[in-house]
Amino acid sequence: MILILCSLIFGILIGATLKIPPVAEKRLGLLLSATLFLMLGALGAQMGANSELVHNLPEIGWRALLLAALAVAGSLAALFAAERVFRLSHTEGEHK
Amino acid sequence: MMAYAIAASVLGGFLAGRLLFEPQAWLDTTVTYALALMVFLVGVDIGKNKNVLSEIRELGIRIMAVPIAVAGGSIIGAAVGGMLLAMPLREAAAVGAGFGWYSLSGVMLSQLHSVELGATAFLANVIREIMALILMPLLVRYLGPLVAIAAGGATTMDSTLPMITKLTDAKTALVAFLSGLVLTGLVPVLIPLLAS
Numbered sequence: 422m423i424l425i426l427c428s429l430i431f432g433i434l435i436g437a438t439l440k441i442p443p444v445a446e447k448r449l450g451l452l453l454s455a456t457l458f459l460m461l462g463a464l465g466a467q468m469g470a471n472s473e474l475v476h477n478l479p480e481i482g483w484r485a486l487l488l489a490a491l492a493v494a495g496s497l498a499a500l501f502a503a504e505r506v507f508r509l510s511h512t513e514g515e516h517k
Numbered sequence: 518m519m520a521y522a523i524a525a526s527v528l529g530g531f532l533a534g535r536l537l538f539e540p541q542a543w544l545d546t547t548v549t550y551a552l553a554l555m556v557f558l559v560g561v562d563i564g565k566n567k568n569v570l571s572e573i574r575e576l577g578i579r580i581m582a583v584p585i586a587v588a589g590g591s592i593i594g595a596a597v598g599g600m601l602l603a604m605p606l607r608e609a610a611a612v613g614a615g616f617g618w619y620s621l622s623g624v625m626l627s628q629l630h631s632v633e634l635g636a637t638a639f640l641a642n643v644i645r646e647i648m649a650l651i652l653m654p655l656l657v658r659y660l661g662p663l664v665a666i667a668a669g670g671a672t673t674m675d676s677t678l679p680m681i682t683k684l685t686d687a688k689t690a691l692v693a694f695l696s697g698l699v700l701t702g703l704v705p706v707l708i709p710l711l712a713s
Contacts, residue, residue: 422625422629422709422713424549424553425552425553425556425625425705425709426705426706426709428553428554428556428557428560429556429557429559429560429702429705429706430560431557431560432556432557432558432559432560432561432562432563432564433560433561433563433564433702434560434564435557435560435561435564436560436561436562436563436564436565437564437565437567438564441561441565449558449561452554452558453555453558453559453562456551456554456555456558457523457555457620458522458523458526459526459547459551460548460551460552460555460620460624461523461526461527461530461620461623461624462526462527462529462530462533463530463544463547463548463551463624464527464530464548464623464624464627464635464636464639465526465527465528465529465530465531465532465533465534466530466531466533466534466544467530467534467544467545467548467627467632467635468530468531468534468632468635468636469530469531469532469533469534469535469536470534470535471534471632471633473633474632474633474636475535477633478636481633481636481637481640482640484602484604484637484641485612485637485638485639485640485641485644486640486641486644487598487601487602488595488598488599488602488609488612488613488637488641489640489641489642489644489645489648490598490644490648491594491595491597491598491613492590492591492592492594492595492598492612492613492616492641492645492670493591493594493645493648493649493652493667493668494594495590495591495592495593495594495595495597495613496586496587496588496590496591496594496667496668496670497590497656497660497664497665497667497668498590498594499586499587499589499590499593499667500583500586500587500590500663500664500666500667501660501664501667502586503582503583503585503586504661504663504664506582507579507582509579509580509582509583509663510661510662510663
């Protein structure tokens, strides 16, 4: 996974230092979409080729639902607390 | 449109895997390099936002408490879920550290850990994005605009941003974007830390 971290850091450095012309940016966007679909197709294939996983899919679905709900609840609770502790929206009065 | 294309590629791959092949090594290698390419391109996208630092300075450094709280809350929430499910805590925490970015978290965990955990992360984070979109109006109303953006996690810099912009004000939308940007950068860092 060093590869992934290096890719991220390298990407950020390139993005921050090079001026990317709009044409190239559009192509990069297309490349990103193509990569995304390729990856998701491969993830699907890995899942489909794994009979045990296919068998467990309903259970995995429920597990995912619970984890998602608690991650959302946890993040809301933490930001609710942080908003008060750090008085993050104390300037918001000016919008009203 | 994008959502259909995403569903089609996962389902198409799933059917192909089901009908055509055994798990294969070349698939693994392909995914690893595709993953590196995707993270690189996302990195370029992050790096492009050069005005981010000045925007953070303008809003005050305290604003960084937003992504930190969202990250910590998501991971702790998912870990609590792991306890309820009798799942290893680090695995559940790693699923939570996807922050709604289902493609990266799903693929990363299937490479790093197991296809089963990858599938869990993929589904959990798809569900998180859908939940954020559905609940956003209620959350803005009852918990306030700032707290509401927590639900979106890393997606508040792209897929849920239009909705946040519509439901809140310009300042909240900017905070949502910055928070999503920081969380997006954290996903490929935190998931390997938690899962390995």
